[in-house]
Each structure stands twice: as structure tokens, then as C-alpha cells.
Amino acid sequence: MTDNENAPALRARNLFKIFGKRTQDAVERLRSGTPRDELDPGTTAAVIDASFEVRRGEIFVVMGLSGSGKSTLIRMLNGLLETTSGEIEVGGDEITGVTPSRLRAIRRDRVSMVFQHFALLPHRTVVANVAYPLELRGTSSAERMAKAEEVLDMVGLAGWGDKLPSELSGGxxxxxxxxxxxxADTDILLMDEAFSALDPLIRREMQEQLLELQRKLRKTIVFITHDLNEAMFLGDRIAVMRDGRIVQIGTPEDILTDPANDYVEQFVQDVDRARVLTAGNVMERPRPVVTESGGPRRALREMRDAYSSAAYVVDRDRRLLGIVNDRDAMKQIRKGDNTLTPILKPVPQSVSRDDVLMDLFVPSVESQLPLAVTDEQGHLVGIIPRITLLAALGPGPSATEEMTLPVPPLSSAEIDEVLGETATAAGDAHAAVLNDATEGEVR
Known part of the structure; x- marks a missing residue:
């Protein structure tokens, strides 16, 4: 693999963009600590010392309020605006300071842009608009039209190719x-407030379609937005800008749970956490867990130690097989049967670690046990008690509090009796308290 293939899709180093006179002097003053608002009259610092890397295949979101410098930054990334200072690389190739013809070639072949207000050619049909980048490359008419029709089908516009843009809705x-x-089939897509002109429902639909396309195509996308919920929904990583500077770069979870300063903290306080945090963000260590070969005695001990009425059962590779409850395990012991298979029950609900919390409420309510979290191969990687799910959304009970189960667990005394074990003095005292609390319900 070459150095360029190992390089990030896009890299920015110490970017400045100054509008006005004596721009290099302004750069030096900013580097020495002069505040942005103390520059000479008529001099505006739009981007100040911005550095970041965009990984191949990720959606990198740049977000900030109006005037933060985000739209200026994206125009620097494809050469529409010349940098005052700093360097930009696309796939390891420098684009700052190159000749105009070289810059046009990079924009044509390696970087595409989606604009806020569509920027379609009104006199061309839909299919001709889509084919336009290929026309600029000199692609044959038949080939570019075939490609355009293919892509239109991909975005859900099959059959609309012969319409004019004016005949279509905003979405x-x-x-x-x-x-x-x-x-254009470029490696990088730059999207400048691409959905902000759309109605809320259409906007959400477009966000979801972009993620679906990204799952299939794995493009490198730099997405500009002023909407934090949109940034959190779309971004693999997010760069937060304020007054021309990048103040934090991190995953949506990083931004939400560990804001770098008061500005970011205030920015994220109204974020819909249920649409950002995932099962993997809040899951706890799975317990009680027993292997299929462990038998009912081992399962009952694990349940006793966890004060639970059921245990998850996994195979040797920790793939989730099902659950067993304490009463069925007790019956197996009394029958002299040392296997769990006859009493194994299906898992009521399991979720993926990538599922957002919004999608977990209904499964959690319908499940008598904490939600099991599994990976792509079906391995048990965590659990989410209902109280943990609620606590993750804001102030409330501790995430480690025991979840109340519909059927109380057997008391320690009952379990010890079946296992033929003698509790310690401390264990006897605890068993007595637990038994007093549950005896009337269990008997």
C-alpha cells in the first residue's frame, strides 16, 4: 500500500482564513494571542488555526452557529476559497498553492459538493443534471446517462429523469x-447545510437516506450543519466551531457526555439523548451468566449471588442461547437432572449495541428481564436494566439500582436449602432479611 493510500482522506493543518487587508499580519497577531474582535477594522478572521483529519469512509460533521466559520471552512476544503495560511491535503496530495488547472482536476475527480439550495441547472432535465459531472470529464453520452439513471434509482428517483427541476419538490x-x-464517483463528498432548506419531516427522511447510502457506498463525507441533533444523528465524529475556532472534536457520545468547555456543554444541554446514545454506550456487564454446561446448580448460585430470578445461558464462545429461571433450575436439581437444555427458554428481547436508546423503550417494557445486548455474531456483550435505560436519559435513580422483577427471586435460605449449602453467619442474617421481605409473595 502506498503512502497516499495510508493517508487520511482529508487533512487540514493550521488553517486560517482572513478577509480584509494585511491578512498575514492578522494571522501572526492571532497566533500570538490577539482576540478575534481586536483585529484592525475591516479585518475579519473567519477560520482560525483549524486542524483536523477526516478518516476514509466516515461522516465528519462540522457544526456551529451562524458566523462560526463552518461554511468558510468547507469552501476552503475544495479550493473555492484560498487559504490565508495553512495546508490542506486530499488523499495525501497537497491542494493549497497548486495551479488552477490542478485544482480543477482535483475538484472534478476527487471532491464533490452538495449545496444547501440544490444548485441545479434549471434548463436541464433531472437525468442531465445528474450526468453533468461526467459530461465535464468527457464521458460518452450513453455511459453517463446509464450511470445517471443508476444513481437516480439509488436515491429513489427512478422514473423522474425526464422532469425539470422545477417540477420536483424541495426534497x-x-x-x-x-x-x-x-x-461523479469521487472519494469525498462535501455537504454544506444540505438539508437545512427542507421541511422537518423531509429533512429527517433525507438524513436517514444519507445514512442508508453511506452503509452501501462508504464514502468520505464532510457535512456542515448548525443543527446539533442533525450532527449527532449523522456524524461518526463531530467538530464544534465557535468564532472561527474548532473547540472540540469527538464522537457524538464524547460531545454529549464529556463537553470540552462551558460553550459545548450549553450547546448540548437540549440534545435528544435518546437519539444519540446507543445500547453500547449504556450497557452494563452481563450477569448472572452461566454456560450451558454449567448445570442448574451453577445457574442457581449465579442467580442467588446476583439477587436475580433468572440467568442468561451462553455457549463456550459466549453466544447467547437463552435464559433459565430459578424455579425451573430448582425443579431440575430436585429431579436429579444436571442439564439446562430442558428448561432453556428463548431470550425475551435482545438488541444490538448500535441500537439507539429511542428504539429500546418498547422492547424494555415488554421484557421481564434486562435487555440482552449482542454483537453481530450473537455473543452476549452486555445487558440494559430498565432503570439504566431511564437513568441514561437524565437525572434519576442510579443506573446500578436493582430492577424490580415481576416475580420476586427465591430467598437465599430457599436456594441454600436446595443446594445443600450452609450460609455463613452474615449470610444467615442477610437471608433472614431477604426471606422476610419476599416470603409472603413467593409462598
């Missing part, structure tokens, strides 16, 4: 803009 026009960028 459909933005799909054409995305299709045009995809038809």
Missing part, C-alpha cells in the same frame, strides 16, 4: 443534488 431536488455528487 426531491436535494436528492438530485446528492445523485449528481454520487454520479
Amino acid at each position: 426531491m431536488q436535494q436528492r438530485v443534488g446528492i445523485a449528481r455528487a454520487l454520479a
Whole structure:
């Protein structure tokens, strides 16, 4: 693999963009600590000392309020605005300071852009708009039209190719803009407030479609937005800008749970956490867990130690097989049967570690046990008690509190009796308290 293939998809080093006179002097003053608002009159620092890398195949979101410098930054990334100072690399190749013809070639072949207000050619049909980047490359008419039709189908606009942009809704026009960028087949897509002009419902639909396309195509996307919920929903990583500077870069979880300063903390306080945090963010160590070969005695001990009425059963590779409850395990012991298979029950609910909390409420309510979290191979990687799910959304009970189960667990005394074990003095005292609390319900 070459150095360029090992390089990030995009790299920015110490970028400055100054508008006005004596721009290099302004850069030096900013580097020495002069505040942005103390520069000479008529001099505006739009981007100040911005450095970051965008990994191949990720959605990197740059977000901030109006005037934060995010739109200026994205125009620097494809050379629409010349940098005042700093360096930009695309796939390891420097694009700052190159000749105009070289810059045009990079924009044509390696970087596409989707604009906020669509920027479609009004006199061209939808399919001709999508095919336009290929036309600029000199691709044959038949080939570019075939590619355009293929991409239109991908974005849900099959059959609309012969319409004019004016005949389409705003959401459909933005799909054409995305299709045009995809038809260019560049490594990098720059999206500048691409969905902000759309109605909320259409906007959400477009966000979901972008993620679906990304799962299939694995493009490198730099997405600009002022909407934090949109940033959290789309971004693999997020760069937060304020007054021309990047103040924090991190995953949505990093930004939400560990804000770098008061500004970011205030920014994220109204975020819909249920749409950002995932099962993997809040899951706890799975317990009680027993292997299928462990037998009912081992299962009953694990349940006793965890004060639970059921245990998860896994195979040797920790793939989740099902659950057993304490009463069925006790019956197996009394029958003299040392296997768990006859009493194994299906797991009521299991979820993926990537599922957002919003999608876990219904499964959690319907399940009598904490939700089991499994990976792609079905391995048990964690559990989410209902109280943990609620605590993750804001102030409330501790996430480690015991979840109340519909059927109380057997008392320690009952379990010890069946296992033929003698509790310690401390254990006897605890068993007596637990037995007093549960005897009337269990008997």
C-alpha cells in the first residue's frame, strides 16, 4: 500500500482564513494571542488555526452557529476559497498553492459538493443534471446517462429523469443534488447545510437516506450543519466551531457526555439523548451468566449471588442461547437432572449495541428481564436494566439500582436449602432479611 493510500482522506493543518487587508499580519497577531474582535477594522478572521483529519469512509460533521466559520471552512476544503495560511491535503496530495488547472482536476475527480439550495441547472432535465459531472470529464453520452439513471434509482428517483427541476419538490431536488455528487464517483463528498432548506419531516427522511447510502457506498463525507441533533444523528465524529475556532472534536457520545468547555456543554444541554446514545454506550456487564454446561446448580448460585430470578445461558464462545429461571433450575436439581437444555427458554428481547436508546423503550417494557445486548455474531456483550435505560436519559435513580422483577427471586435460605449449602453467619442474617421481605409473595 502506498503512502497516499495510508493517508487520511482529508487533512487540514493550521488553517486560517482572513478577509480584509494585511491578512498575514492578522494571522501572526492571532497566533500570538490577539482576540478575534481586536483585529484592525475591516479585518475579519473567519477560520482560525483549524486542524483536523477526516478518516476514509466516515461522516465528519462540522457544526456551529451562524458566523462560526463552518461554511468558510468547507469552501476552503475544495479550493473555492484560498487559504490565508495553512495546508490542506486530499488523499495525501497537497491542494493549497497548486495551479488552477490542478485544482480543477482535483475538484472534478476527487471532491464533490452538495449545496444547501440544490444548485441545479434549471434548463436541464433531472437525468442531465445528474450526468453533468461526467459530461465535464468527457464521458460518452450513453455511459453517463446509464450511470445517471443508476444513481437516480439509488436515491429513489427512478422514473423522474425526464422532469425539470422545477417540477420536483424541495426534497426531491436535494436528492438530485446528492445523485449528481454520487454520479461523479469521487472519494469525498462535501455537504454544506444540505438539508437545512427542507421541511422537518423531509429533512429527517433525507438524513436517514444519507445514512442508508453511506452503509452501501462508504464514502468520505464532510457535512456542515448548525443543527446539533442533525450532527449527532449523522456524524461518526463531530467538530464544534465557535468564532472561527474548532473547540472540540469527538464522537457524538464524547460531545454529549464529556463537553470540552462551558460553550459545548450549553450547546448540548437540549440534545435528544435518546437519539444519540446507543445500547453500547449504556450497557452494563452481563450477569448472572452461566454456560450451558454449567448445570442448574451453577445457574442457581449465579442467580442467588446476583439477587436475580433468572440467568442468561451462553455457549463456550459466549453466544447467547437463552435464559433459565430459578424455579425451573430448582425443579431440575430436585429431579436429579444436571442439564439446562430442558428448561432453556428463548431470550425475551435482545438488541444490538448500535441500537439507539429511542428504539429500546418498547422492547424494555415488554421484557421481564434486562435487555440482552449482542454483537453481530450473537455473543452476549452486555445487558440494559430498565432503570439504566431511564437513568441514561437524565437525572434519576442510579443506573446500578436493582430492577424490580415481576416475580420476586427465591430467598437465599430457599436456594441454600436446595443446594445443600450452609450460609455463613452474615449470610444467615442477610437471608433472614431477604426471606422476610419476599416470603409472603413467593409462598
